[in-house]
Amino acid sequence: MRPAHGYLIHQFLSPFSNVRNDEYGGSELNRMRFAIEVVESVRAHWPASKPLFVRFSVEDDAGWGPEQSVALAKILKPKGVDVIDCSSGGMRGSPVVSAGPVTYGYQVPYAERLRKDADIMSMAVGLIVHADQAEQILQEGRADLIALARELLYNPNWPMDAAQKLGVDRQFGSVPPAQAYWLAKRAQSVKSVVPSTYMKGLSNG
Ligand SMILES: Cc1cc2nc3c(=O)[nH]c(=O)nc-3n(C[C@H](O)[C@H](O)[C@H](O)COP(=O)(O)O)c2cc1C
Incomplete structure (x- = not known):
């Protein structure tokens, strides 16, 4: 109501x-x-x-x-x-x-x-x-x-983004499996790269 x-x-x-x-x-x-x-x-x-x-x-x-x-x-x-x-x-x-x-x-x-x-x-x-x-x-x-x-x-992906920032969903279990697979793979294999929501850009993060 x-x-x-x-x-x-x-x-x-x-x-x-x-x-x-x-x-x-x-x-x-x-x-x-x-x-x-x-x-x-x-x-x-x-x-x-x-x-x-x-x-x-x-x-x-x-x-x-x-x-x-x-x-x-x-x-x-x-x-x-x-x-x-x-x-x-x-x-x-x-x-x-x-x-x-x-x-x-x-x-x-x-x-x-x-x-x-x-x-x-x-x-x-x-x-x-x-x-x-x-x-x-x-x-x-x-x-x-x-x-x-x-x-x-x-940011329609706010719940996923928040879960990452709070460190509570390392396997991206909150998104469909096809997305989760690729996102978890990137997070685990390319540690030097962070999502675009984490900083303003490469030069001014
Ligand atoms: C597109 C849109 C529709 C909304 N419709 C309603 C509504 O029908 N009734 C209501 O009480 N608040 C409505 N709101 C207000 C939101 O529920 C919320 O209280 C307000 O936007 C402040 O929160 P926010 O800073 O997270 O946007 C609406 C807000 C948006 C952006």
Whole structure:
């Protein structure tokens, strides 16, 4: 589920957009009601064996913030939500970063907050670009999962590349056998050559 970024469910959550005066507007719990009902309905239809992720705009800079997100996550967890995917913004513009400038991992503090204060698994997203950066976020216990969007557009082989850089897949088991054979052979036999993603070029690596 993706109720972030000013999409319909977030429009109910945020006091900026929700001006209703029925049971779906007004108090914080009333504004959460639609999101809760959608989760209940999705969970009722989605197989129990499959995880349910919900994306939040943890901070929308328009009256909905981390405190409200933690409160909603605490309600959704016992209803069968497994992971909160932590993004921000979407109501006034994008993105919103109360924790610092828009740079590497700028939304990680939101994933960290949800994980710690709502005791639910969280997913970090937003300018997570490098393999060691992603690994560090996980190792430091700031998030349970990492999501990438634009870096995968830039480098669709990112998972393979990251596995090499982290030294966890020397036989290229994450790619089809026909590719794995040639890549493992090159890696083992020509040690002086590194992949193009490891340096800018022969002259300025
Ligand atoms: C092509 C594209 C489509 C996206 N579509 C959605 C979307 O439908 N809903 C959403 O919440 N975020 C969407 N996003 C945002 C990404 O999920 C992600 O949160 C954002 O790009 C920041 O992560 P990044 O720095 O790894 O790209 C999209 C991003 C891209 C590049």
